[in-house]
Amino acid sequence: MASPMPTVAIVGRPNVGKSTLMNRILGRREAIVAEQPGITRDRKEMPAHWQGQEFTVVDTGGWLPQGSGDNASMDAKVSAQSEKSMARADVVVMVVDSHAGVTADDEGVAGRLRGRHGPVLVAVNKVDDEAHENLIWEFVKLGLGDPFPVSALHGRGVGDLLDAVTAAFPEKSAEEAPAGAEPESDDAMVSEAGSDPRSKMVSVAIVGRPNAGKSTLFNHLIGDDRSVVHDQPGTTRDAIDTVVETELGPIRFVDTAGMRRRARIDQAAEYYSLLRALAAVDRSDIALLVVDSTVGVTHQDQRLAERVDAAGCPIVVLLNKWDLLDTEARKAIATDIDRRLHFLGDAAVLRVSALSGKGVNRLLPELRGVISEYRRRIPTQAVNRVLRDAQAAHPAPDGVRVLYATQGATDPPTFTLFANRTLPRTYLRYLERSLRESFDLGSVPVKLRVRRRSGE
Numbered sequence: 001m002a003s004p005m006p007t008v009a010i011v012g013r014p015n016v017g018k019s020t021l022m023n024r025i026l027g028r029r030e031a032i033v034a035e036q037p038g039i040t041r042d043r044k045e046m047p048a049h050w051q052g053q054e055f056t057v058v059d060t061g062g063w064l065p066q067g068s069g070d071n072a073s074m075d076a077k078v079s080a081q082s083e084k085s086m087a088r089a090d091v092v093v094m095v096v097d098s099h100a101g102v103t104a105d106d107e108g109v110a111g112r113l114r115g116r117h118g119p120v121l122v123a124v125n126k127v128d129d130e131a132h133e134n135l136i137w138e139f140v141k142l143g144l145g146d147p148f149p150v151s152a153l154h155g156r157g158v159g160d161l162l163d164a165v166t167a168a169f170p171e172k173s174a175e176e177a178p179a180g181a182e183p184e185s186d187d188a189m190v191s192e193a194g195s196d197p198r199s200k201m202v203s204v205a206i207v208g209r210p211n212a213g214k215s216t217l218f219n220h221l222i223g224d225d226r227s228v229v230h231d232q233p234g235t236t237r238d239a240i241d242t243v244v245e246t247e248l249g250p251i252r253f254v255d256t257a258g259m260r261r262r263a264r265i266d267q268a269a270e271y272y273s274l275l276r277a278l279a280a281v282d283r284s285d286i287a288l289l290v291v292d293s294t295v296g297v298t299h300q301d302q303r304l305a306e307r308v309d310a311a312g313c314p315i316v317v318l319l320n321k322w323d324l325l326d327t328e329a330r331k332a333i334a335t336d337i338d339r340r341l342h343f344l345g346d347a348a349v350l351r352v353s354a355l356s357g358k359g360v361n362r363l364l365p366e367l368r369g370v371i372s373e374y375r376r377r378i379p380t381q382a383v384n385r386v387l388r389d390a391q392a393a394h395p396a397p398d399g400v401r402v403l404y405a406t407q408g409a410t411d412p413p414t415f416t417l418f419a420n421r422t423l424p425r426t427y428l429r430y431l432e433r434s435l436r437e438s439f440d441l442g443s444v445p446v447k448l449r450v451r452r453r454s455g456e
Contacts, residue, residue, distance in 0.1 A: 005047070006055045006169040009089035011082050011113075013105035014062025016097045017125040021152035022046070022059040025162065045242075050162040055169070060085045063109050086112060091168045092120045093161070094144065095152075098127050098135040102142065110142040119168040122147040123161055128154060201243065202371055203252040205280045207308060208290035209300050213320040217290060217354035218242075218255035221363075248368055254280045278307070285411065286314050286370055288363075290354075293319045293329075297336035305341055312412055312445045314370050315347045316363070322351040323358060345436075347443035373444040376413055380406045383415060383435070390434040396427045403453055414447040423450050 010018045023029050025048050044059040060082040086092055092113060096106050113120045124136040127149035139147045148164065150157035206214045222242045243252050281287055287308045291301050308315055319333060337349060348366050352359035383405050391401055400421045408416045415435065417423070423431075432446050 006090040007045075007058060007088065008048075008055055008091045008093060008165055009058040009060060009085035010093050010095060011060050011063060011086055012095040012109055013064065013103065016062075016095045016100075017152045018062070018095050019059050021093070021095055021123065021125065021150070021158070022057055024152050024155055024158050025050075025057055050166055053166045053169070055090075055166070058085050058089060063112075064105060065108050083112060086116060090118055090170055091165050092116070092118065093123050093165065094120060094142075095123050095125050096139055096142075096147075098124045098132060098149070101135075101138055106139075106142065110144055114143055120144045121161065121164055121168070123150045123152075124148065125150055125152050127151055128156065201250045201252055202248070202286065202367075203254060203284040204286045204288060204367070205254045205256055205284035205313070206288045206290060207256050207281060207304060209292065209298065209304070212290045212292040213354045214290050215255055217288070217318070217320065217352075217360070218253060220354055220357055220360055221253050246364060248364060248371065251367070254284060256280050281308055281313060282311050284313055285374060286316065286367065288316050288318055290318045290320050293321045293325050293333055293351075296333050297340045299340075302340045305344060309344065309445070312447065314374055314412070314444045315344055316366055316370065316443075317341065317344070317347055317349045318354075318363075319349065319351045320354050323353045323356065345443055369442070370444065373440075373442050374412055375410050376439070376441070376444075377410055378407050378413070378439055382439075383407060386434055386438040387417070387431060390431055394430065396423065400424070400427070402431070408449065412445045412447060413441060414449065416449045416451060418451050418453045420453060422452065 010022055012018055022044075026046055030044070030046055045056050046059075048055055048057045063082040094109060094113060096102070122139055122142060122144050124139055124147045127133055127136065128151045133149045136147045136149045148157060148161045150161055152158065206218050208214050222244050243250050289301070289305055289308065291297055305315060305317075317337070319337075322330075325333070341347070348370070350359060350362055350366065352363075354360065387402050387405050395401070398421075400419065400423055402417045402419050402423070404418045405415055408414050417431070428448055428450070432448055435441070436446055
């Protein structure tokens, strides 16, 4: 879904501080930052504001010229993502390193930017004090105008840079504002953040082990090569989200980093990638668990499904690369699903090929049913009738009984049970199964909250 706000792309060669600058603009740590070059690979877009002006800031991977060697293919894909941002943004901020001076890669980036029609600003990073400000004038030779001295790490000069950025926005952004509207203060924007209509849309996280095909599926769903796709495991490092208008309304799809066991994580960047992926799952309404069919359902797939299920997130299992399997292999993975993912109950299992798009068309109809179940509200009378019949068929031990129940919330369906005493866990599972089967709640998690009735 196209954003009506102006876009600001932060570009440059690797390790000049692009992600640090994005975090400084946002006022929080959204982009993963590390001393290792090449941490950012995908385009990460986030809403931002400055002095009442709202815009979208885009962090990009480091641009590199076409090279050779083991990482040449990856570098080319990351650079292509960066060049897309250069072409599409309303304003481009090119970040350079004051300590390194003008490099050949800086010249390469500048050469591409000199051909674009929109405004370009040069931010000379790592200028931490006035004594080093004279270093910025070397970058005039890039041919992109007077540079701005900034320290993304400490925030020095970033305000002046943002003043210039917002002043360069297209006039249409001002014309589209309601007549007589005054710019909102920063406090007002923060206080109203929770009322953003986008916060109420369905969020779908795409999760799985490294190299299962998550980014390929994500790009197919959003209709754009926004995530870098490569056969190197661990290509995606951050959670990348895009809102797509569908027949079900707007849906936010979130591409996450491949999840491995923590014992196998040996880099700080990969550790933070895992934390971002888990946080994306916790914030999402539905999770798409992508399984590499050519490998089968592994122990790590099983552990990941358990983690998502514990978060109260409905799961749709996607068996990717299905077209590469023969008949015998397809039977084997069906057995794997029954044996290793039995705890997911009636979770839908779709056979797809993210690369060709085969079978992906069945995803939206499946999401329609899951969303309906996730948001379903059941009349109190019907809830009590089911629980009454369940208790009559199998009474709880020691005279424990549910006196009354009601559905207190949706997303997922949450029921409050008023009981005379504490209910045993096994009996709670029995009541949950009764509610699930009676109301055909499928794979949607059902939460039960028990309260002891006073005086009992």
